[in-house]
Amino acid sequence: MKTIQKEKLYTVQEVAQMYGITKHTIRFYTDKGLIPPLIRDENNNRLFNQESLNWLEGCICLKGCGMSIKDLKHYGNLCLQGESTLKERYEMIIKYRDIARENLLKAQRVLEYAECKVKHYEDIINGLTYDNSNPSTWKQSELDCRK
C-alpha cells in the first residue's frame, strides 16, 4: 500500500533562488525541453516537483562539465529512451568526466596564479619597494600558471 502524500511543488521563483540561477534561465531550459517532467498548473505556470528538480540539478552539473544545451537535450532524450541507450550515455558521461578532470586542474592552476599575484602585491604593499608598474617585471616565475 502506497502512502499518498502531496509532494511539495516549487514555482519558478523558488527554484531560481534555490539554485542561484535566474528565472530567465529556468524558462530557457524548460522551453528547450531539458526538464521533461515539468508540470504546469491550471494557469499554465511552471511547477517543479522533486523529479523535475533532479533533472534540473543534473543539467546544472553536466553543464558545469561543459556540456552544451544541445548535448544535454540529447542525453535527456537517451535517458527517456531506456536501457538500449545505456552504452551511449555511459560514453557521454565518461567524456564529460574527463573534461571535468581537466577543468579541475585548470581551476587549480589558475587559482595558484591568482594567489601568487595576491602575495606579490602584498609584498609590495608591505614595504618591499619592488616596482610592479613596469610590465617587464612580469617575470615568468610569477606569471607561469600553466606548468
Place this chain on the structure above:
Amino acid sequence: MKTIQKEKLYTVQEVAQMYGITKHTIRFYTDKGLIPPLIRDENNNRLFNQESLNWLEGCICLKGCGMSIKDLKHYGNLCLQGESTLKERYEMIIKYRDIARENLLKAQRVLEYAECKVKHYEDIINGLTYDNSNPSTWKQSELDCRK
C-alpha cells in the same frame, strides 16, 4: 655591461601551438590591445618576445578566473600607468582570486558528480540490473553535486 643577445621571437602560429589557442584568438587579443609589447616585423607580422608572451600568459590565466576582455584591458592599462594604480590592481586581483576559489569548489563538486555517475553506470554494466532508463531513478543522492 649588458650582454646583447638576440631574443627568440615567436610567430602567431607558434604561439597558438604553445598555448593551445587559435590564431583567431591571438589576433583578437592583440587587436584589442591586450598585449602592449607586441612587435611587428617589417611585413607587419605579429611577433612575440618573452615579455609579450608573459602578458599573454597573464591574460590567459586571468581570463581563466573569469575576467572579461574589458577588465583584462583595464588591468593592463593600470599596469602600464605605474605605481599609482597599485591599490586598484590589488583589489581586482583579490576579487578574481575569490572567484577562482569558487570556481575551484564548483569544479570539484562537478567532478564528484561526474565520477558518481560513472560509477553508477559501471554498476549497471557489471550486472546490477538497476534500470536507469527511468528518470525517476535519478535520485537525489546520486545527483546532488551542490552540497
Place this chain on the structure above:
DNA sequence: TACGAGGTTCGTGTTACACGAAGTCAAGGG
C-alpha cells in the same frame, strides 16, 4: 479594482570568439 506575480511572443544586445571571403604581400622551392 488595483496590484503583484505569473504567463506569452517578439526582438535586440552581449561576449568571445569561429570562420569564410577577398584581396595583398613576401619568402622559398622547383
Place this chain on the structure above:
DNA sequence: CCCTTGACTTCGTGTAACACGAACCTCGTA
C-alpha cells in the same frame, strides 16, 4: 619565373547561452 604557403588586412556572418525590455494577457488576493 611561377607557385605555394603563410602571413596580413577589412568586412561580414554565425554561434551559444543567456539577459533584458516591451507589450500584452491572466490569475488570485487584499
